[in-house]
Structure formats: C-alpha cells, structure tokens
Amino acid sequence: MPNILAIETSYPAASISLKLGEQPTHSECFESHRQQNQLLFSPLKKLLELIPEGEKLDLILIGTGPGSYSGSRISIAAAQGIAVAHDCPVVGQSSFLATPTWLxxxxxxxxxxxxxxxxxxxxxxxxxxxxxxxxxxxxxxxxxxxxxxxxxxxLDPTLQLTGDQPLPQELASAEQHIEAWLTLSEENRKTQLNTPPAPTYLRGPFITKAKPGHPLLRGKVKK
Known part of the structure; x- marks a missing residue:
C-alpha cells in the first residue's frame, strides 16, 4: 500500500489525512474559512512528522472543489513544495469524489x-x-x-431545492479523498495523474478592463 497525504481545504470544514501503508489513517480537522494560509501548516507539519525516518510519500491528493479557489490554491502550493522533497506526484481530485454518496x-x-x-x-x-x-x-x-x-x-449547505424534495448535504474530507483514490480504476487514476492540479472553476474569471490613460492623469482636466 502506498503512503498518501490528502488535503481538503475547498470548504470551511477543512481536513488533512495521512495514510501510511496498511496503518490506520491519521487525520487533522480544522475550520479554515478565509485563513487557510495561517491554519493549514500546523496540522500539516504534525502529520508529516508521523512519517518514519527513511520513508517518503508516494502521492499527495488535493481537493479541488468546486469551492474556495484560494483554499485549493494554497493547498496545491504547499503540496508541490512537499512533493519536491518526497519526489512524488501531486494530484488534484474533485471534492465530489470525497463524499459518502460517491463512495x-x-x-x-x-x-x-x-x-x-x-x-x-x-x-x-x-x-x-x-x-x-x-x-x-x-x-x-x-x-x-x-x-x-x-x-x-x-456540498453547499445553503442550497435548497424547490418543493418538498430533500437535498442531502455532504462533507468532503481528506480521508475520503484517499479512499476514493484507492477505489478508482487504473484508467481514471492515470487521467488524474496526467492532469495538472488546479482549482475547479465553474466559469471563467471575471476580469475588469483597465480604464484608458495613465492612472495618475485620470480625471484631471487638460488646460
């Protein structure tokens, strides 16, 4: 069994999990909100210290949402830094897979x-x-x-369906990311390994066009 680290920070209920071979999964959970850059690294460091001396990670999984773009980007950046030290791939995995229904x-x-x-x-x-x-x-x-x-x-707790139809609200977790990866077919794993990790964008970014003229001269009346 491979050594796998998974990080899910696309949602406020963030989590990090480490699976070392056949051992039970170790997990850390925290509320990230807009402070992923402050709250991610302490639990991440705690789990990385559990890796026995001489062993390395074989894979790092990142939850890509759709959810918080900044949460996914921070995790991807942290994972890429760790991957350099462990010489392992980083895979972006849809957070839809890390749910009870998908499993x-x-x-x-x-x-x-x-x-x-x-x-x-x-x-x-x-x-x-x-x-x-x-x-x-x-x-x-x-x-x-x-x-x-x-x-x-x-995965959106604010969404409601019309009428009386219930909408199950589910939570994506790092531990379920690992379980989902181990459940996927070899073909689907290969597809993900060959796709650069990136946040899931529902639409192209909205870009505000710059106003014409030099910023220091805008609004000034010519004499």
Whole structure:
C-alpha cells in the first residue's frame, strides 16, 4: 500500500489525512474559512512528522472543489513544495469524489449554487470521475433535478431545492479523498495523474478592463 497525504481545504470544514501503508489513517480537522494560509501548516507539519525516518510519500491528493479557489490554491502550493522533497506526484481530485454518496458507487448528481443567478449540475457515473459541471438557470436546474432518478447531493449547505424534495448535504474530507483514490480504476487514476492540479472553476474569471490613460492623469482636466 502506498503512503498518501490528502488535503481538503475547498470548504470551511477543512481536513488533512495521512495514510501510511496498511496503518490506520491519521487525520487533522480544522475550520479554515478565509485563513487557510495561517491554519493549514500546523496540522500539516504534525502529520508529516508521523512519517518514519527513511520513508517518503508516494502521492499527495488535493481537493479541488468546486469551492474556495484560494483554499485549493494554497493547498496545491504547499503540496508541490512537499512533493519536491518526497519526489512524488501531486494530484488534484474533485471534492465530489470525497463524499459518502460517491463512495457507495451509486450513479449520482452533485449540485450547487454557481452564484450570479445560476446553478450547476455534475453527473457522476458509478465510481467514475465527474463530468464537467453544467451551468443553468433555476427553472432548467429544477427541471433537471425533478427528471433524474440518480442520487442527488450537495456540498453547499445553503442550497435548497424547490418543493418538498430533500437535498442531502455532504462533507468532503481528506480521508475520503484517499479512499476514493484507492477505489478508482487504473484508467481514471492515470487521467488524474496526467492532469495538472488546479482549482475547479465553474466559469471563467471575471476580469475588469483597465480604464484608458495613465492612472495618475485620470480625471484631471487638460488646460
């Protein structure tokens, strides 16, 4: 069994887990919010110190959301630094995989609020990588949900479905990232190993265009 470190900081309920071969998984949990850069490194250091002298990590898994972009980016940066010392790969893994529903192996749909008046749906086949999230407006979102017979879950605690349909709220965890990786097929693992780790973006970033003219001269009246 490989030595695997997993980090999930895409959500406020953050966690780090270390699996050393056949030993039980060691985990640290903390509330990250917007302080991942301050709170990540103490539990990370604690777990890294558990690695026996002479042993190295074989893999580092990072939860990529969709969730907090900054949380995922900080974890990716920290993991890449650790990976240099351990000469191991860093894999970005969708946080949808690190959930109880995905681990059951049932076909499922992950849903969430994509902000700016839109919602997303990501369809997931049994123990497979999720499809790219589809963005849609509320009416189309509700129609898609009502027509589906697959298990539906969300990592977003604020999202509510219309009517009386319950929406299971799930928590992605670092320990479940490790379990998901060990469950994936060799083909899906290879796909993830060959994909550079990056946060999951639901849409392209909004870029504000710069105003014309030199910043020091804007608003000044020419004489």
């Amino acid at each position: 059951t192996g049932k076909p499922s749909i992950a849903v969430g609020d994509a902000r700016r008046g839109s919602y997303f749906i990501a369809e997931i086949a049994s123990h497979s990588l999720p499809q790219e999230p589809q963005l849609m407006e509320r009416d189309a979102f509700d129609q898609k949900i009502n027509q589906s017979s697959d298990a539906i879950f969300s």
